[in-house]
Amino acid sequence: MDYSSEEDSDISESEIEEYKEKPYEQLKSGKYKVKSLNGTLRCPFCAGKKKQDYKYKDLLQHASGVGKGSANRSAKQKAYHLALAKFLETDLASEAEQIQRPTLPPPVNPTVEQNDLYVWPWTGIIVNIKNEPKDNVSGYLLKRFSKYRPLDIRTFLNKDDLTIQAVVEFNNDWNGFVNATDFEKTFDAEHHGKKNWVSGKSNPSSNIFGWFARADDYDSAGPIGEYLRKKGKLRTISDIVQEASESRNTVVANLANEIDLTIENLNKIQYQYNEKTMSLSRMLEEKDKLHYAFEEETRKLQWRAREKVRQILDEQEKLSEELERKKKILDLRSKELNRREVLTEQERQQLEEDREKKDVRNNSLQLASMEQKKSDENVLRLVEEQKREKEEALNKILLLEKQLDAKQKLEMEIEELKGKLQVMKHLGDEDDTAVKKKMEEMNDELKQKIEDLEDLESMNQTLITKERYSNDELQEARKELIDGLNEILAPRTNIGIKRMGEIDDKPFKNACKERFPLGEADIQASILLSLWQENLKDPAWYPLKVVQVDGNPQAILDGNDDKLRSLKEEWGEQIYTAVVTAFQELNEYNPSGRYTVSELWNFKEKRKATLKEVIAYIVSHIKSLKRKRT
Structure with missing residues (x-):
């Protein structure tokens, strides 16, 4: 495998x-x-x-x-x-x-052993096995007699006395013979050999007996004899020695023949090798001669090539010098002609370029002037509209106040007339004609005043609607300015756009630089800032409490809030103030959504910028652009 x-x-x-x-x-x-x-x-x-x-x-x-x-x-x-x-x-x-071990050990008794008939392959016999384990007798016996190198052990049941008999198989070489002989000698030394077994059959003991199988065992009845006749045969030692000698002589003769053939082949190979060596030597000599001739011819060719190249280079150098001399003469003449032509051409080009630059400058100034004029007109128009809208809003407010006073006055007069009518009804005589006439006049006057009040309320409602429309227009204008001025408004100007509800990051960076290394401070500041920005978005966190101020309920900051108190204790007053400011801005501009809102802002005065301030900044920005273009 x-x-x-x-x-x-x-x-x-x-x-x-x-x-x-x-x-x-x-x-x-x-x-x-x-x-x-x-x-x-x-x-x-x-x-x-x-x-x-x-x-x-x-x-x-x-x-x-x-x-x-x-x-x-x-x-x-x-x-x-x-x-x-x-x-x-x-x-x-x-x-x-x-x-x-020796290949053929000398026998103890050569006269007897050379002529004794043994069962071959060499076999030993064990009888009277009683007290050994019944489940694996062969394995037990192999282990017990392992020093004699048995190949296998076959067991048989003796039906006469219900004991177990065994046949021990050894190697069929002289080592197996020696092992089988030692096996028999061990039992003989313990008086448990074949003679002791035969003499003690009438009074058997519990010990096992063993011996080397011979002719009488081969011819015996029972399972052991049948097995020996089936698997082996009887041989004498002299026969085996003679067969081994004949076999050895045959092998030696065959080996001698093979050696002779091998030597003959080696001689042939040596002869061929010598021939190849001589041929190779001649080839190497020829190769050396050809290589020497090739090198000589190569050197001659290289020398001729170098001479030819040198001659060509000399001629080329002479031609180059002649060409350079003629080229210098032509260059001098060409420069003189070009100088004379360039004098007039340069003057003409200079005049043309000055004229084109002047035209371009005039066009740019004209376009800038037109653009500035349009910008000034748009700004003035916006300022006029803003002024007109503010005047209209003020007039509307004054008119509303006057109408409100008139309304209140009419209501008071109506109530006074109603009171007088009630008094006259209770105190006057119903049959008195003068009283009735007076009451009718007062009822007519009351109806007239009620109609005047209704007309006044209708006019007041119309003015309120117009005021709301004007406010909506103003808010839309602020939104359009916020969306359109992101690119115009610089980051370091008094007027700009601020995201209301966004926490200022400067206190966080300053605090983290004091606590963390330089490379880690910005990362920690960003993490802390993001955490508190998310806390501001959480609608479940509402650090305000309601108190009574002059009899009116008012929401103020809760100083006992756990998050704000721990923030102030851990990170200090600056970060605490930045978070509180951002929360107050969110609560003012977007309390329901809790997300940041963009607003026009006056950073110098820290307040919301008016439309007038924003428009004035735009006008100054346009003027600066005009100055840069001119």
């Missing part, structure tokens, strides 16, 4: 030690195979490499080298190889011990 298919993203060098635990667990669980069925070792993380058959020492060196010192491998590949090195050192350390 190739690990590269799982390598979606790399890791950093610092995560290698932590990440190697994951592939190590996968190696332990068997996901990656290191040891093949024939006992050879391979690197599961280099599946694409040609070499797949390693010795233990070589594979450990390969894994450690890639994991610690390889510069062309990624961090994840290093982690995988470090995990392989850990697995070899921890879980496959037995492979190193097996390699150190």
